[in-house]
Structure formats: structure tokens, C-alpha cells
Amino acid sequence: MTDARDTSLDGVDGRTITITGGTGSFGSTMARHLLDDGAARINIFSRDEAKQDLMRRAFNDERVRFFLGDVRDVDSVRTAVLDADFVFHAAALKQVPSCEFFPQQAVKTNVVGSHNVIEASAAAGVRSVVLLSTDKAVYPVNAMGMSKALMEKTAQAFARNQPDSDMTVSVTRYGNVMYSRGSVIPAFISLLKEGKPLTITDPRMTRFLMSLADSVDLVKHAFVHAQPGDLFVRKAAATTVATLATAVGTLFGQEEPEVHHIGTRHGEKLHETLLTREEIAKATDQGDYFRVPLDDRGLQYEKYFSEGEEEVDTTVDYSSDSVAPLDVDQTVALLRTIPEIAADPDLHS
Secondary structure, three states, X not given: OOOOOOOOOXXXXXXXXXXXOOOOHHHHHHHHHHXXXXXXXXXXXXXXXXXXXXXXXXXXXXXXXXXXXXXXXXXXXXXXXXXXXXXXXXXXXOOXXXXXXXXXXXXXXXXXXXXXXXXHHHHHOOOEEEEEEEHHHOOOOOHHXXXXXXXXXXXXXXXXXXXXXXXXXXXXXXXXXXXXXOOHHXXXXXXXXXXXXXXXXXXXXXXXXXXXXXXXXXXXXXXXXXXXXXXXXXXXXXXXXXXXXXXXXXXXXXXXXXXXXXXXXXXOOOOOEEEOHHHHHOOEEOOXXXXXXXXXXXXXXXXXXXXXXXXXXXXXXXXXXXXXXXXXXXXHHHHOOOHHHHOOOOOOO
């Protein structure tokens, strides 16, 4: 991977972009990037009026407009995408426990809601829709991952079944974003500052380490390079949870932090997988990214039932245990690049 980062996004100058779930960590960061790239207007679509008010005050920019609604309500979606050139679909139910307790709600938001966004965007003449997915959609073991996997299939089905559409629909898939809401890193830092032991599930557990800037770059890459139905993954470093805990402790002056093992939680995987072996076997390596093209067999059912592949591929999954893990020093160096950590007054020099 290269360290160079292209922060510009060709084609948005003077354009209108809608971001669903736009008040979240990704949405607010993407909005700032788009404004810097010359976007004429950003439509922020979400259901939380309090977060919208906070974001409105923080941006204080007349180019940013706020639309209150829910992706489950197709009429409210239509209003938010009516004049949009491009749509970034980030709205979702993301918490594993919530989706486990209320799986029907995950389906309504993550599957039906995504279908509403795609159909409303097509009807409005949107040029490109990029949907944000998750590693949990790969070999899903929980309701959140299952609903996200169906979201991906919904996007790909539109591309497959409507090949003459002028709208490009693509999907990006990534793991946990460092220092986003719900990330383990700020939780570790809080525990350290409170003088409490760090709680980790299984020290052997591995995780990809992707920054918020990386996730924004991934979506930008999809916007620029996607063909209908494409799936994109950004290559990322990975490490064990034990190494991550030690690295965070080191950053805050505790090279051997006290650790308490709580065991793997319900619906949690030992490793993150971003691409199955079947996907990576047909993927194109684009430097910092993998592009997986659409399986475009259309509605020819015989290609599912009576025709098979000539040979079985033996490529391994692209997962957090299939890449060389970072050691403590490398993890510390990566964590120092996170703006929130770099600005923390308690950071150990």
C-alpha cells in the first residue's frame, strides 16, 4: 500500500450530494471533504433532529441543508434525493445487540430502507449511489451482518436487473473504524484515564485498523471508479486485540496496562473478513483497493442451477488473520495518526 492520499473528488464541483445517515461520524467527515472539493450543496438526511441541530451549528454553512426523515419512509427519501447528482448511503442500524434483539427492525432499515434509497435515487435521476457495508456482511453470524449482506444483494440486484439504468450503484465494505462511535479505542483510553483495567474479549482476536479518513477515501474511490454493481474494499493493516490494548496503554504511559479478559461476546467473530475467497479470486487489485465486479448472470437461472465453475479456486479469504499483524510499535505509530489521539493532552510523548 502507498501512503499517498488523494483528498480531492473529481466531478463534485458544483454538484449536489445527499448523504443518508449524514449526522454520523462518516457523514459529517464526508460532508467537509465534499465542501472542500467544491460541492454546491450537501443534503444531510437523518432521523435525529438533535444531531442535525448540532451539525448545523458546527458547520454554519448555507450549502448544507438538513432533511428530517427515515429511510424506511420512501416519501421522505424522495424529498432528500430530488435534486441530487450523487448519493452516499450511510444510514443503518449498526449495533449488533440492538439488531439481535429486534431483527425485524434491522431488516426494515438496512434492507427495505436501502431499497428505498436506490429506487428513489433512480427515479430522481441520480448519477451514482454508493452504499456503505461492513465486514459483518461476510459469513454473517448476527442479524446486523445478515441484514447488511441483504443490503449488498439489493444493490447488486438493481445493477443486474436494470443494466440500461443511467445510475451506477456500488458497495463499499470495511471493518470497524478507529475512534468512531462504539470503537474499542476510545473505550480503552477512558478506562486508562479512570485507572481501571482494560477489558478485552479474547487476546487472539484480530481486527483491521482503518481510520475515518480511510473510510472516506474508500467511498470516494468507489464514486470515481465504480461500474454498476461493483464492490470495493480498502486494504488495511491488522493486529490482535492484545497488541492493540498494549499499544493504547503505551501511548498513555502504561506499557503493561492491566487487562481483564471477558470472553467473546454473543454475535462476535474471532477475526474480521472483508472478502471471501470466492470474491478475492475474481477481484482486481487497484493498489490500495480491491474491486470485485458484479456477478452479472442476469435472470438466467440455468447459470445458477445447471452450470458450474470449471475448477474450484483455492484462494484464502481476505481477513484480519490473513495479513501480517502489526507489532506494538507499529500499532502505536498508526494510532498516533488519529487526530483525536494526537490532540489528547494526556498523550505520552
